Every structure is written in structure tokens, then in C-alpha cells.
Amino acid sequence: MEPPSITSHLAPSGEVRDIEKAAHTAAPISDPSVHVPTDTVNDDGLPPLDTSPRGWLAVVGGFACLFVSFGWMTCIGVFQAYYGSHQLSNYSASTVGWIPSTESFLLFLGVPIFGGLFARLGPTVILIIGTILHVGGLLGVASCHTYGQIFATQSVVSAIGTGAIFVAGTTAVGTWFHARRGLALGIVSAGSALGALIGTAVIPVLFDRIGFPWTMRAVALTYFVLLIVAIATTTRRPLPADHPHNPFRISHLAPVSLLGHSPVLILAIACFFYFLGVFIPYNYIVVEAEDAGDGVRSSNNLLVILSATSTVGRVMPGWLGDRYGRFNVTIGFTAFSVVLVLGVWIAAPWRTGRIAFAALYGFGSGTFVSMVPTLIAQVCPDMSKLGLYLGAVYIVIAPSVLIAQPIGGVLVSAGDENSRDRYVWLKVFSALAMTVGVMGFVAARASYQSRVGKGKVV
Template sequence: MELQKFDGRTRHDKRNANHFRDTSSAEQMAIESGDDNHNVAHATKSTHDTDSAPDGGFTAWMQVVGGGIVNTFGVYQTYYESGELFQTSSTTISWIGSVQTFCLLFIGALTGPVFDAGYFRALLYAGSFLVVFGQMMLSLCTELWQVVLAQGICIGIGTGLLFVPSVAIISTYFSKKLALAMGFAASGSGSGGVIYPIVFHRLQPAIGFAWATRVIGFMMLATLLIPLAVMRVRILPPKARKLIDWSAFSDVPYMTYVLGTLVGYMGLFVPFFYISYYAIQQKFTDENLGFYMLPILNSASIFGRLLPNIFADKLGVLNTIIPCSFITSIIAFCLIRVDSQASIIATAVLYGFFSGVYVSLPPTILVFLTPDRSLVGTRLGQGFATISFGVLISTPVAGAILGTDSWTHTWIYSGVLLFVASCSFVAVRVLKGEGGVNVAH
């Protein structure tokens, strides 16, 4: 295999390329291990040559192990609503989580091309530091603006630096099993969404907000050591990329999907942010069980991120997300009629499971809607950057509806947006397929 040294700034001339053809086995091991002086092994196989993807093996699956992203804001939303840390409205509190999720997605517009330029390890180190640093700074916060800076902006930027590169690197290791690999990676963030809220809920009354938050910070540090240890770039594009792929804006299926997902994400996160508060405020559960609504939802989401992806590799990603998306919108409407402990638990489980496709399949679909695999990083970045604006305004709007109206209209808001997104996915299905089963496959 021909190897070419790639330092993210310059491509070496032909003389240096010839030198690396004769690289010793020891130096090659240094390249593949991520040594700072030999950062990336760049195969002569093209990034859009999907036949070269290993589709398995120890190294490939290690990239999946390192690919999970943590998001547990829902439990903090409920805690902040209690007024123990500061007093403010539901709408204002929602901005914290919205800013965090917005930063996660929008930063992808920058990290995609940066990843393509060969700075994957730098993104991984910087993102890991900011996530842990932001969590530790959150433990010192006593006012709203401090929480916005630590939890909203610092952690948000950190997760943004990790998100698109983690997705993009998996797409270079998998082709036929890509949806399954993405599902396993996404289930990692679902696991964090189960464990961290429980840790916070159990520790906060005993040791206080500050130390409960620090414990989660140490757990995040331990978790992030896994991708730092195992994630390695397999191939990189042969040349630098622009920040934006302007041709994507004339790609009707791609843009229809991006805008549809933007609308879907506006509705998606409303139950994630509010279901615990809803259960407690409406007295469907006591305060203790109410806090567990988010872990219950996230537990079901783990299976919802994984099981549909198993079928997606065989049935096609669009054929999988469409029915799950419609069911998710129906379940959001069902929250209107919840009136007991049993019904809200059942609804949380069902919503968590079927909404899981919104986490695991969108990156996969964006990859499949990008015929030229060398543009994956850029198109993922600009796609999620566009989607991020929907996330930014989503839950604050829901909080405003709740503050001036009722829970009924809050759930209608969520359900309608999810339904519109489902219809847009059908439109992409029609645009991309002519009756074939493996659409966007």
C-alpha cells in the first residue's frame, strides 16, 4: 500500500512521497498509531471508493466504540425549573440546552473541512478538553449567565468539535454496514443519557449540585479517553476542501432532507427537555420517579438508535426513517392524553425508541445523499449547521407556548413539526427512488 505523509498544512512533493513508499515497518506503525510527526496513513484508495472500506474488523469497530456523543441536558432542565440554583422562566432555561445543541451542530460547519484537512486528532483533543472543562466550570456556577457560558457554549463547542469528525471517520471504515456502525456509535450517547441523569439525581441531594456535576465531569473524562486511545484516520481526501460545497444547494434531495430534518429537530427535542418536568408538574409521578422519565426515555432510545439501523442496511435508510418518523409524531400527540403514571412511562418508552432514528440515521442518510465520498465532511458539516438553527429556537418556543398557554399546545407544536418532517422524508424517497427497496443505499 502506498503511504503519503499528511500534516494538515502541506502535501509533500513527489520526492517525499517516494520516501514514504519505502517507509520501514516501525515508522509505518508510528504513522498508524497517531504519532504527532506521522499523523495520518493516507491510502491511495479514494475516499469515494466505497469498495475499499473494510466493513468490519477490530480497527473499524474501534472507531465505533469511540463515536458516542453525550447529551443529558433534560435532567438539568428539570433541576433548574425547581429554582434551587436560580429563578427564571421555562423559556429562559430552555435557551441553555438550545445553545448547547446549536453549538454541537453548527460547529460541524467548521469541523467538517478541518477534519478533511487532516486535523482529526487536534479536534479530538480540543473537543474532549472543552467538554470536561465546561462540566467542571458548571459545578462552580450560581447564576444563569454562568451556566449559559459553561454548559451552553463551552460544552456545546466541545461536543461540536467531536461530532462531525466522529461521524465522518466511521464513514471511511464502513460502507455496506454503515447504518449499523452509526447505530452503535449513536447508542453510546444514549447510554450517557441514561447513566448521567441517574448519577446526578442520586448524588445531588446527598453531596450537592457542585460535586454531583464534578462527578459527571470525571466520568466524562474517563469516557473520552476511549476515543482518544482508539480513533484513527484511515484515509483522507487528496486535496484541501472549501468550507461550503455550493453544489449541495442545487441538490434537491439533499436540501429537501436537510430542511426536513431541521423541522423535525425543532419538534424532536421538546419531549426530551420537558418530559420530566411534565410528569412532576402535572403530578403523574412523584418527584423521584419524575426525574427518571428522561433516563427511561433515553434507555428506549438506545434500542431505537440501534435496531432500526440493522434493518436500514438491508431495507434502505429512507425506507427505515419514514415509518419511524411518522410514529414518533403520533406519540408526541399522544402526550396530550397522558393522565397517569403508567401512561407517561409507556409514552416515554415508545417515544424514546422511535425517535432514536433521528439521532442515528441522519448522518448516515447525509452520507448516502453525497455521491462523492470525498465531500462527506463538508456536506455533513454544512447540513448539520443548517439544521442547528431549528434546534436553537425549538425548545425556547416550546417554553414560551407553555408559559402563555398549556401543555396541550406544547405537544401539538412538537407533533406537527415531526409530522411535517416525515412528509419531507417521503418527498426525498420519491426524488431518490423509483420503486426500489434500497433507496439511498
Template sequence: MGLLTRKETKEEVVDEGFIDRGPPDGGMRAWLQVLCGHLIVFNAWGYINSFGIFQPYYVSMLNRPPSDISWVGSLQICLVYGVGTFSGRAMDAGYLRPTMIIGFILQLLGIFMTSLSISYWQFILAQGICQGLGDGLLFCPMVAVMSTYFSKRRTLAISSAACGGATGGMVFPAIAQQLLPKIGFAWTVRVMGFVVLFNACVVLSLVRQRLPPRKTGPLIEWGAFTELPYVLFASGTFFALWATFYAYYYVRAFGRDILHISEQTSFNLLLIINGVGLPGRLIPALLSDKFFGPVNTIIPWTASASVLLYGWIGVHSLAGLTVFTAIYGFFGGGIQSLFPSALSSLTTDLSKAGTRIGMVFSIVSIATLTGPPLAGALIGKDDGQYLYAQLFGGTSMILGSLLLVGARVSQTGFFLKRRM
């Protein structure tokens, strides 16, 4: 049976003694889960999207090429998605709270150990692996939990949570901008850790799982890979996310190395690219829920981002870089929020939401692991210039958008007005 062809019933028995009458699609408890999701994304993706803080600092401090340093951030993103298969299945089995507690412990341990790190392998272990594992144990289960509370408003709910990547992406660089010159790197990172700790306490006090545990069932649902729309969607998001984070990592370095802008101005670019991600996440969510559906919406967003990455080649001034940063942040933020929303819409059996979402998360983790270091290696091959990396980013993104078109057509046919 196709991914989207089975209609959700009003009442479905999920576990003995429990009748699921469908997602409430609103209410205090449902929106509190969105708040929890926002804070989790704030802690995880807000920190990750601010890696431009760390990239130039680590290059200078450790005297290593950009491609080496990018492995720290890309490992973190890889594990956010890669752990999804396990953390998603744990959520389905009823272990949401223990999974989150372990996730927050690892997240905080990684941040505070980063503040003590002085060598490359220490940053890899602390920020890349430990913090990444913590992020991964938190992110996928929270997306799955929110998807069980919403139906018609699902994209808006998940995208509102995804706005945490924008708010966190403004707060963490602002902390760095204000505190790095005054208290140094170690204590600046610790202050970020205390912000994460506060958010963790709020989340653990409010998060609630709606559906009863699904104790049986495989870790991987291999049958999903026999469904062409699911396979094409997974492939499309692989190529799209292979290139999405390139600009977040390197726009600040591009400004400093190629345009020779000041440290202060380069921090402002990070604030811009993350700040415009706030409307970039909400506007496509509203369009998706009201008119088009998440898959139909993510396709033009991805295609637009590919054009922008190609357009980056023609940027030769601060004004041009500022415009590029603002527009790309809008579309890049939209891709990040629409991806889990579109993925959750491919799962009609909500008791399997964690498993099926986690499977695609694990696939795209390979893309997010290799994308930024590959871009850094291409910069090195180009003697510090960015042309090869810009071509890689634009080409990968356009290929991703074409595969997403294939996923949509394989499910609905050539009917432009059909929501998906």
C-alpha cells in the same frame, strides 16, 4: 451529477501516493472507531439527553421560566451541529486529532465551570456555549471518520455509535439520582466530568483517520444546494429535529407539574426515555442495512414520532405517561441515529464527507437552538399547560417526514422497493 447516482469505485486515487480501495467495512481498526464514536456520543448526547436533570433544578434555583432555562440546553445542541461546517472541514483537511483535543478541553472546561455556576449567564456560558462548542468539535468529525470505514454496514456502525446517547442518557441521570441528595449539585456535576475525562482518554488513544488530508477545497460546497434531494433532506431533518428533543427536555417537568409525580418517579422517566433509545437506535439500523436503506427507514420513524407527540395530548395518568415515554424514546432514538447515517449516505465522495455532513449539521443547528425554547414559550402562553407545545411538536415532525418523502421521491422516483 446527482447525489446518489455516482457509484463508488473500487479504487479511487484521493491523494498522491495513496490509493483508496474502498471502506474495509469491518476489522479491528474500523470497529474501534465505532467504539470511539460511541464514547463521544456518550459524552455529548448522553449529557444533552439528560437535560431533564437540569431543567427543573435550574427553574427552581434561578427562579426563571422554563423557556429561559431551555436556552441553556438548546444552545448546547445548536453548537453540536452548528460547529459541524468547520470541524467537518478540519477533519477532511487532516486535523482530526488537534480538533478533538480542543473539543475535549472545551467540553471538560464547560462541565467543571457549570459546577461552579450560580447565575443564569454563567450556566449559558459554561454549559450552553463552552460545552456545546466542545461537543460540536467532536461529533461531526467522528461521524465523518466512521463513514469512511464502512459502506454496507455504515448505518449499523453509525447507529451503534449513536447508542452512546442512550447509554450516556442512562448513566448521567443515574449519577444524578444517586449523588444529588448526598453530595449536592456541584460535586455531582464534577463526577460527571470525570466520567467524560476517562472517555476522552480512551478516544484519543484509539481514534485513527483512514483517508489522507484533502488540503484544498471550500469550507462550504455550494453546489450541494443545487441538488434537490440534498435540499429536501436538509429541510426535512430541520423540521424533524425542531421537535425531537422537546420530550427529552419536558417529560420530567410534565410529570411533576401536570401529574404531580414524585422526584424519584420523574428521574425514572428520564431513564426510560433514554434506555429504550438503545434498541430504538439499533433496530432501525439493522432494518436499514439489511432491507431498506437509511432514508427509507427514517421516514416511517419520523412519521411515527409525530403521531406520538400528538398522542401526548391524551396522556392524563402516570401509566399513560410511562407508555408514551417508552415508545417515544424508541422512535426518538431512531431519528437521532438515522439522521447522520442517512446524511452520510448522501455523500459518495468520502473525501468530502466531513464538509457535506457538517453543512447540514449547521442548518439543523438553528432548529435545535430554537425548538425547546419555543416549546417552553408555548407552555408559558398556555398558562403552564402543554397543549400548544404538543401541537407544535407533532406538526413540525409530520412536516419533516413529508419533506423527507420528497427527498426520497426526487432521487429515486415512485419506486417503493428501491433502497435509499
């Protein structure tokens, strides 16, 4: 007797036949041990998976999308430090921390909303919406002076736009690839690392040379040009003519029903805890260095180093994951990041220790950022529904990034200024949260492998 297919476990019974009907074009399971022909046009006339020029052109557009969305979000450590010593110097670190945390939260909260709209609107319309909000929000920040103004323009308007841009770039690329999906999404994710690298290196210099308002206008103009490139190049792979048409429902904007599938739910919980800790170093290593007496330029260079090594950490693990299993690679590198927090950031709270930590942690944490969409695609049985699956997981992730930075601010305030390291409790919290996340990835891998069968490389 033929064993039941993976789709019979991951989809309601009424959808199984539709999913299996589209299997040869929608790349239902991201199993690198299964050979997928990539050098010929499909019998139905659709572009081939993995080798289509349009697919690799979408990678270019996705790279630009991540540069201006996740890359921008990774730069918020620069603003955390700048606001605390300039416009918002009268506010506590915890209060200022709500600006970047809300910004991250609304980026992730935008994923289910725009992911649910992706199948109906496609990447172009979503990118236009995202461009208007993100660029418009940054132009608004240039004229802001109060906490409320900065919060509204940067943490709300711009952040919602970044969510739309992130969804369009990531989801569109995912539809074009199967066997090389980890590599393709890794290259796309490298756009965020490069965006963070350039942003963290250039923005503080521009603050000094042309001032805050014109810096924000320059960033907005740069992002606008990149988004024009993204709009021109980002497409999704066409569906076969006989692919079932699923009417849009309001529930698609919050697809929590998909969390009923155990691999999806466990993966979402693992991501929640890992996100709770993984970005704390990005946002506090600069502040820590300045408090230790390092100059502003020297402190900011830590973020530059972190972002530079993160670029490599975005691409190489995706390539490895396509060969040795995407869950396997994710577990290895996320565990490595935990070891770095415990063994370097906590153990060596001085300048050389922070430099070593930034260089190594950028590489390790970069893996996680790039592999999350790849893991979601792996547990998604139908690539035409990838936006919905992304939305389901990011609904769970979003609260973690909302509370992480304010918690961090409280832990910093609770530290003893006369102790060896007043940031030690912040670092311990980061390590513990990520440790729970690693355990979750192990559990998600086991759940997924029980569905696809023993012997599969996952």
C-alpha cells in the same frame, strides 16, 4: 449507451472524474443493493471496508464520542428542571430554556466548522480540541452561580466542544463502512442513548448526595476518561495515494454550496422541522410530570425509561436500514413517533400515559437520531467529503434546536393551568413540526431515488 453515474448529478463537472477515481475506496453511494467485497484487502493495499479491525475499533471510539456529546445533550432535560427549581428559580421557563437550546444549537453549529476541518486535521486533533472545551466547560459549570456564568460555560464553551467530539466520532466511522454503515453508525449512536440513560439516572442522585458542584466535577472526570479512550481508538480510513488533494478553503467551514444538490437540500429541510419537535418531549416530560404532582425521582425516571428504550432504537433501525433501505426505515419510524405524540402523549396526560409514552417514544425517536448521519452519508458521493456534507445539513438544522425550547416555554406559559392538560399546545406543536419533517423525508427519498434510478432500495 451507459446511463450517467450518480456522481455526475451530485458533484460539479470538474470533480466528477476525481470522485469516480476514488469510488472503490471512498464508497460513493450507500446503496445496500450493491454488493461490495468486504473480506479481502483492496488491490491498492488499503484496509477493507466493513470488516477492518481498525474500522470496528473506530466504532468503539465513536461510541465513546457520542456518549459524552449527544448523550450529554440528551440529559439537559434534567438541568432544565433542576435550574428552574434551584439556581435559576427566579427566571421564567422560557428564559431558562435558552440554556439547553443554545447548548444544542452550538453543538450543531460546530458540525460545519469541525466538519470542514476534518479532512485537514483528522479526528485526533479535533478530539483533543473537543476534550479541552467540553471537559473544561463542565468544570467551569461546577463553580457557577448566576445565569450568565452557567450560560457561558455550559451553553457556549462545553457545547462547542461537544460539536467537535460529535463530528470526529461520526465522520471517522463513516469512512470505514459501506454495506454495514447503518449498523456501524447505529452502534455509535447507541453511545448517546447509553450516555443519556446513565446521565439521567445518576446525575439527579448525585445532586442530592454530593451536591451540584461535585456532581459536575464527577461528570467531567468520567467524560475525560472516555475521551482518552476515543482519542486512542478513533481513526479515519486512509485515502488512496492517487486520491486528489483538495486544499482547505474558508468556505469549507460553511459548505452551503452543497445545498445546491436537491437530495441534500430536501434532507436538510426535513431534518430542520423534525429536530424542531423531536426533542421537546425529552426536555419537558420531566417538568410536566412534576407539575402534575409526581415526585422529583419519579418524574426523572421518565427520562431514564426514554433513554433506555432509545438505546435499542439506535441500533436496530440501522441494521434494518442496511437491508431494507435507510430512507424507508427512517420514514417508518419517524411517522411512528408522530403517532405516539398524538395518540399517547396528548391523549393520555396522566402518569401511566407518560410512562407508556416515554417507553415507546424513546424507541421511535432513537431511530431518527441514529439515522441522520447515515442518510447524509447516503447522499454524499465521496466519503472523504462526508464532514462537509454533515456540515451543510447541520447548518440548516442548527436554528431549529435554538428556537425549539424557548418556543416550548412560551407555549407552556400560554397553557391554561385549570385545563385538563396545560401542555397540550406544546405537544401539538411538537407533533406538527415532526409531521412536516416526515413529509420532507418522503420528498428527500423521492429526490435521491430519481438520481440512482428506480428499483434501488433506498
